[in-house]
Amino acid sequence: xxxxxxxxxxxxxxxxxxxxxxxxxxxxxxxxxxxxxxxxxxxxxxxxxxxxxxxxxxxxxxxxxxxxxxxxxxxxxxxxxxxxxxxxxxxxxxxxxxxxxxxxxxxxxxxxxxxxxxxxxxxxxxxxxxxxxxxxxxxxxxxxxxxxxxxxxxxxxxxxxxxxxxxxxxxxxxxxxxxxxxxxxxxxxxxxxxxxxxxxxxxxxxxxxxxxxxxxxxxxxxxxxxxxxxxxxxxxxxxxxxxxxxxxxxxxxxxxxxxxxxxxxxxxxxxxxxxxxxxxxxxxxxxxxxxxxxxxxxxxxxxxxxxxxxxxxxxxxxxxxxxxxxxxxxxxxxxxxxxxxxxxxxxxxxxxxxxxxxxxxxxxxxxxxxx
Amino acid sequence: xxxxxxxxxxxxxxxxxxxxxxxxxxxxxxxxxxxxxxxxxxxxxxxxxxxxxxxxxxxxxxxxxxxxxxxxxxxxxxxxxxxxxxxxxxxxxxxxxxxxxxxxxxxxxxxxxxxxxxxxxxxxxxxxxxxxxxxxxxxxxxxxxxxxxxxxxxxxxxxxxxxxxxxxxxxxxxxxxxxxxxxxxxxxxxxxxxxxxxxxxxxxxxxxxxxxxxxxxxxxxxxxxxxxxxxxxxxxxxxxxxxxxxxxxxxxxxxxxxxxxxxxxxxxxxxxxxxxxxxxxxxxxxxxxxxxx
Ligand SMILES: Nc1ncnc2c1ncn2[C@@H]1O[C@H](COP(=O)(O)OP(=O)(O)O)[C@@H](O)[C@H]1O
Ligand SMILES: [Mg+2]
Numbered sequence: 001x002x003x004x005x006x007x008x009x010x011x012x013x014x015x016x017x018x019x020x021x022x023x024x025x026x027x028x029x030x031x032x033x034x035x036x037x038x039x040x041x042x043x044x045x046x047x048x049x050x051x052x053x054x055x056x057x058x059x060x061x062x063x064x065x066x067x068x069x070x071x072x073x074x075x076x077x078x079x080x081x082x083x084x085x086x087x088x089x090x091x092x093x094x095x096x097x098x099x100x101x102x103x104x105x106x107x108x109x110x111x112x113x114x115x116x117x118x119x120x121x122x123x124x125x126x127x128x129x130x131x132x133x134x135x136x137x138x139x140x141x142x143x144x145x146x147x148x149x150x151x152x153x154x155x156x157x158x159x160x161x162x163x164x165x166x167x168x169x170x171x172x173x174x175x176x177x178x179x180x181x182x183x184x185x186x187x188x189x190x191x192x193x194x195x196x197x198x199x200x201x202x203x204x205x206x207x208x209x210x211x212x213x214x215x216x217x218x219x220x221x222x223x224x225x226x227x228x229x230x231x232x233x234x235x236x237x238x239x240x241x242x243x244x245x246x247x248x249x250x251x252x253x254x255x256x257x258x259x260x261x262x263x264x265x266x267x268x269x270x271x272x273x274x275x276x277x278x279x280x281x282x283x284x285x286x287x288x289x290x291x292x293x294x295x296x297x298x299x300x301x302x303x304x305x306x307x308x309x310x311x312x313x314x315x316x317x318x319x320x321x322x323x324x325x326x327x328x329x330x331x332x333x334x335x336x337x338x339x340x341x342x343x344x345x346x347x348x349x350x351x352x353x354x355x356x357x358x359x360x361x362x363x364x365x366x367x368x369x370x371x
Numbered sequence: 372x373x374x375x376x377x378x379x380x381x382x383x384x385x386x387x388x389x390x391x392x393x394x395x396x397x398x399x400x401x402x403x404x405x406x407x408x409x410x411x412x413x414x415x416x417x418x419x420x421x422x423x424x425x426x427x428x429x430x431x432x433x434x435x436x437x438x439x440x441x442x443x444x445x446x447x448x449x450x451x452x453x454x455x456x457x458x459x460x461x462x463x464x465x466x467x468x469x470x471x472x473x474x475x476x477x478x479x480x481x482x483x484x485x486x487x488x489x490x491x492x493x494x495x496x497x498x499x500x501x502x503x504x505x506x507x508x509x510x511x512x513x514x515x516x517x518x519x520x521x522x523x524x525x526x527x528x529x530x531x532x533x534x535x536x537x538x539x540x541x542x543x544x545x546x547x548x549x550x551x552x553x554x555x556x557x558x559x560x561x562x563x564x565x566x567x568x569x570x571x572x573x574x575x576x577x578x579x580x581x582x583x584x585x586x587x588x589x590x591x592x593x594x595x596x597x598x599x600x601x602x603x604x605x606x607x608x609x610x611x612x613x614x615x616x617x618x619x620x621x622x623x624x625x626x627x628x629x630x631x632x633x634x635x636x637x638x639x640x641x642x643x644x645x646x647x648x649x650x651x652x653x654x655x656x657x658x659x660x661x662x663x664x
Contacts, residue, residue: 051565074564086562090580099576105567153567 002065004029004189005050005157010059011213012045019045020056021213027157032183032190036200037210038236043193044083046210047159050191051080063156074105079150079158083165085142087134087149093141094130097121097148106153120148123182140171147179151186158190164199176202197237201225209233230355231279239284241325242354243299247276254348260320264297266351281352287327289315289336292345299344301325306335317344424633433631434638440618444642447614450532450604451597457537458544458593459586466548467578471557484542492539496606499535500526503607531607536600540593547592551585552578584654591650595643615639 003026012020020042027033035043048054050061052073060069068076088096097120100106101113108116121127124144134142143163150158163179164172180203183190194200200207201221209216209224209232217229228234231242245259250273255266257278266280292298301317304324315327315336325344336342424430434440469480487495502508503525510522525531555578563573601616608614616639622632 053561053565073561074567074569076565077567078565080562080565082558082562084558086556086558088559088563088577090583099563099568100566103567103572104569149566 003027003062004031004064005191006060006062006065007046007050008060008062010046010049010061011057012042012049012054013057018213020049023059023210023213023215025208025215025218027189027191029189030187032180032192032203032205034200034204034207035191035193035210036197036207036236037195037216039195041210042213043195043210044161045213047080047161047191047193050157051078051159052076074103077105077153077156079153079155081143081146081150081158081160081163083162085134085146087142087145089134092131092133093126093137093145094121096134096145097152099149100153116152117148120152123151123185124148125178139167140175143167143175144178147182151182151188156189158188160190160192162193162195164194172199173202179203201237209236211236225283227352228281228354231281234281234352234354239326239328241282241284241287242279243319243323243325244277244279247272247274247278249274255353259299262299264299264351265348266297266353267349269353272353279354281354282325282346282350284314284326284328285312285330286350287325287344287346288329289317289327289342289344292343296345296347297351298346299325301342301344303336303338303340303342305338308335317342319344420633421637423630424637427630427634430631430634431638434634440615440635440638443613443615443618446611447598450529450536450612450614451594451600453529453533454536454540454597455590455594457533458540459590461537462541462544462548462589463582463586466545466552469545469549470552470555481546484545487538487542492602493606495539496535496603499531499538499607503531503534526607527609529608529612531609532604532612535603535607536597539600539603540597543596544589544593547589548582548585551582551588555581587650587654591647595646598643598646599639 005027007023007025010020010023012018023042023046025033035046037043045054049056049059052068052071056069060067062068088099091099094117097117098113101108101116118127121130124147126141126144126148129137129141129145132141134145137145147160147163160179164175167175176199179190179192182188192200192203204221206218206220207224208218211232217224217233219227224233225237228237228240231240234240234242243259243264245257245264248256248258248263250256250268253268255268255272255278257264257266257280259280264280272278289303299319301319304316304318306313306315309328312328312330313335315329317325317327319325327344465480465484469477472480500507504510505522505524507525509525510519513519514522525534559577559581560573563577564570568576599616600614601620604612604614605617605620615635619632619635619639622628622635
């Protein structure tokens with residue numbers, strides 16, 4: 001089966017910046033794909049290239065295997081909801097939603113038009129608001145009108161650019177479920193752009209992580225969280241502890257990695273040989289503080305701070321080389337005295353080996369470190 | 372949480388700063404010089420004028436009895452309407468260009484629009500004479516190109532007046548239109564196109580309706596200014612193009628009938644004020660209809 005939408009080697013250069021360096025990914029029919037990345041990583045640029053708002057410097061966009069890179073914007077049949085919704089302020093909600101059906105591209109009979117608009121109002125939970133103008137609607141309602149307007153002409157693909165960024169948190173969470181429901185009902189192929197990792201994990205079938213105009217990693221939420229490919233992805237998807245060491249030997253499907261004067265055991269990774277420098281990553285909620293169990297990895301350190309968070313106890317520990325690690329464990333036990341020497345320990349299979357980064361370490365702009 | 376959409380820029384004019392500036396009462400004092408000037412040289416003479424016209428109320432009847440006054444009023448209105456139309460047709464595309472141009476182009480365009488203000492109206496009106504008269508540049512070029520056999524009568528008629536006044540009024544129209552267009556989110560046009568609209572359709576279904584109030588403001592400004600206009604029609608018009616303000620001038624400067632001149636002035640003032648009120652009413656109704664629908 002061919003992909004519904006194919007982004008093939010897309011690049012976009014502006015005079016002073018490279019917005020997209022090289023982006024390729026595919027979206028399957030009926031899939032909700034999230035484009036996740038910090039601000040400025042090129043997410044909107046990808047959507048603009050797909051919708052035809054900009055022409056890429058290099059690369060192609062294909063719909064069902066057909067190249068649409070040179071088709072003008074109004075004949076692409078792609079639904080687009082921009083950041084800030086862009087509702088037509090001089091038209092009622094009804095007229096906004098009916099607008100596409102009155103263009104030559106999607107024209108239909110009067111009765112058909114009315115039926116389709118009404119169906120969209122029902123689907124998006126807007127019934128009763130037909131005669132309101134955008135200025136009279138709440139943020140959430142405007143969002144729904146924009147969604148209804150982008151869906152009413154049954155586009156090939158729906159593109160959503162940070163659709164919930166302007167809404168408050170409660171409404172945002174409701175809309176996330178709403179969008180998933182609409183997605184299920186219509187079986188629509190969707191690209192959903194966001195910089196919020198928790199939103200991405202909540203709505204996505206699969207996630208493409210963008211960093212500086214490149215795809216950093218693609219996968220399901222579980223894959224990205226459990227097996228991030230590099231420090232950037234590890235950091236962007238949640239809290240992460242890092243430590244670097246040298247592979248000393250490979251035995252019984254395990255790597256032995258020497259960190260300072262401690263030996264850690266790590267699930268084996270293809271293509272790694274002794275003497276290689278590697279970065280290891282462990283999620284804070286997998287790290288325990290205290291006396292290590294036999295057969296687990298452990299590192300000595302000093303407690304810097306310990307905070308009771310209710311649902312978890314967060315302990316910050318400084319390793320002997322100054323690296324700071326976090327442990328977020330549930331159930332929360334009593335706090336540990338700051339300054340006390342202690343041990344961090346975790347299961348061998350919770351240790352991840354990251355790819356060496358070619359580019360200097362990225363500090364993600366909007367990565368949230370809290371779980 | 373302040374939404375990013377409604378507050379794109381952090382304002383330097385925070386409420387606290389404005390309140391602080393207000394508290395120093397000096398603000399009101401700053402109004403006094405201009406206010407005093409206006410009172411002394413505008414409101415006072417105006418009141419004096421109106422009083423004078425009131426001395427002979429019969430004069431008001433005369434304005435309506437003798438057909439020439441209403442006739443000229445009507446013709447002045449027609450001429451102003453034509454000027455307004457010309458300015459809109461010329462100004463709208465120009466303002467649209469400005470609203471989509473880069474900042475540097477906008478600065479150049481604003482310069483071009485404002486440049487004529489640096490020269491006196493009298494000079495500019497005479498310049499039109501040089502262009503349009505029988506032996507003028509336009510006629511010479513057309514004759515040399517053999518497009519015409521006889522020189523056209525381009526001036527001392529309605530054509531001359533409309534050319535002259537439109538040229539004076541055009542900057543006002545452009546600046547008012549530009550001010551309203553600048554606030555239109557051009558992304559709306561892009562979105563309209565992604566929904567299937569052609570470039571042209573996006574323009575007249577989205578952009579044009581959003582400029583309606585700007586068009587209304589520009590047209591009423593130009594119409595009202597043209598209505599009371601004096602110098603240019605006097606220089607470039609013929610007998611047929613006598614405007615209402617020229618009638619006033621004749622009463623005051625030639626017939627020395629100050630009282631009747633005052634009456635005519637009062638009538639002109641009244642008509643213009645009624646027009647302003649009417650325009651406001653229409654715009655407001657239009658807006659409230661928009662809300663209701
Ligand atoms: N029209 C433009 N001209 C110049 N640079 C641009 C333009 N549009 C976007 N960029 C740059 O391209 C990069 C990616 O932008 P964008 O795709 O909007 O990022 P995101 O949506 O992920 O925040 C940014 O560095 C931005 O400054
Ligand atoms: Mg963006």
